[in-house]
Amino acid sequence: MAAAASATVLPCGAQAAVASGKPYVLVAAPRETAARGQRDYGPVAAYLTKALHHPVVYRHPNGWLTYELWIWKDRGDIYFDGPQFISWRLHYLHQTLGPRVPQTQDWRLYTWKGSxxxxxxxxxxxxxxCAPPVPNFGTLWVTGLFPNPARQPYIHNMHGWKRIFKAVADHQCTLGIGPKLSLHYLDPQHKKVTILRRSRPFPNQGFSLSAKLPESVRAAIVRALLSPAGERAMTRLRKRFAHGQPLVAGHASQYQNVDTGLSAQWGTIYASGISRYLKQDAKREGFASD
Incomplete structure (x- = not known):
């Protein structure tokens, strides 16, 4: 226990840097209710509060527009989300990569058998x-396969890999997208669907840390999350996203160009000034654009 605790102690310089100021904000992609978000990420924030000797709070976004705003304006300090977002922030916001889920993300584009x-x-x-709405990473990967906007499939937004698979198997949709493992579970012998394209193995979800944080604090967060105590604090998170496995140290090179789908839209928005772009959408979800 002593060894685990010592791994999360801040250097003297870092302790001075966080002696005052606002709490650090942990945010994650809005894939759940606020209650489940607090259940899964709240223990991580509570643990980091003790490890850093500085308050860390989990803040739940009220929807994807809100979350996009938080990313573009770097409203968070500690982020947990998909590889496309991590890659974009490493590129445009010069963030630091934190621990990541060890498994890869492998996607499959498929059609019904006999199509x-x-x-x-x-x-x-x-x-x-049939696919989840963007910015889902799988959907971004598929749309990247059709660079000509005049020759693209029509996307029917649908949630749930099982529901998407059933829609394709029942000929309600021509094409479907899903993770390799989900498709293997739903149709292990490929008796109902035919694979049209397999993605390369992409890095998985993980943490990234805002460049607003002092370098010593970012390093302390990484050490804390990779420690045995950090693993315990992330029990629910690991069970949900990593099959219970410990998170591992990530390398920025693994996420290079993974944001290709987002950069086609977000890169232009960010470069041209996000405040003007956001005004037309901000009121629809009840947040201010400044």
Missing amino acids: PIRNLEQAATGAVL
């Missing part, structure tokens, strides 16, 4: 793709 569509060219025009 006349045999390749991407045949799927480019007129096909209906």
Whole structure:
């Protein structure tokens, strides 16, 4: 226990840096209710508060527009979300990569068994793709396969990998997207669907740390999260996203160009000034754009 505790002690310089000021804010992609978010991420914030000797609070975004705003304006200090967001922030906001989920993300684009569509060219025009709404990483990967905006499948937004699979198997959708493991579970012998394209293994979800934090604090957060005490604080998070496995140290090079789908939109928005862009959307979700 003593060894685990010592791994989370801040250097003297870092302790001075956090002796005053506002709490550090931990945020995560809004994939759950506020109650479940507090259940899964609250213990991580509570643990980091003790490890850093500085308050850390979990703040739940009220929707994807809010979360996008927080990312663009770097409203958080500690982020946990998908590889596309991590890659974008490393690129545009020069953040520091923290621990990541050890498994890779492998995506599959598929159609129903016996479909006349045999390749991407045949799927480019007129096909209906059932997929989660962007900025889901799998959907971004699929749309990247069709760079010509005049020759793209029509995207029918749908939540739940099982629901998407059933829609394709029942011929309600021409194409579907899903993680490799989910598809293997739903159709291990490929008797109901045919794989059209397999993605490369992408790095998985993880933490990233705002450049607003002192370098020594960022290093202390990484050490704390990778310690045995950090593993215990992340029990629910690890069970939900990592099959219970410990998170591992990440390397920024693993996330290079993973934000390709986001950069097509977000990079332009960020470069041209996000405040003007946000005004048209801010009121719809009940937040201020400044």
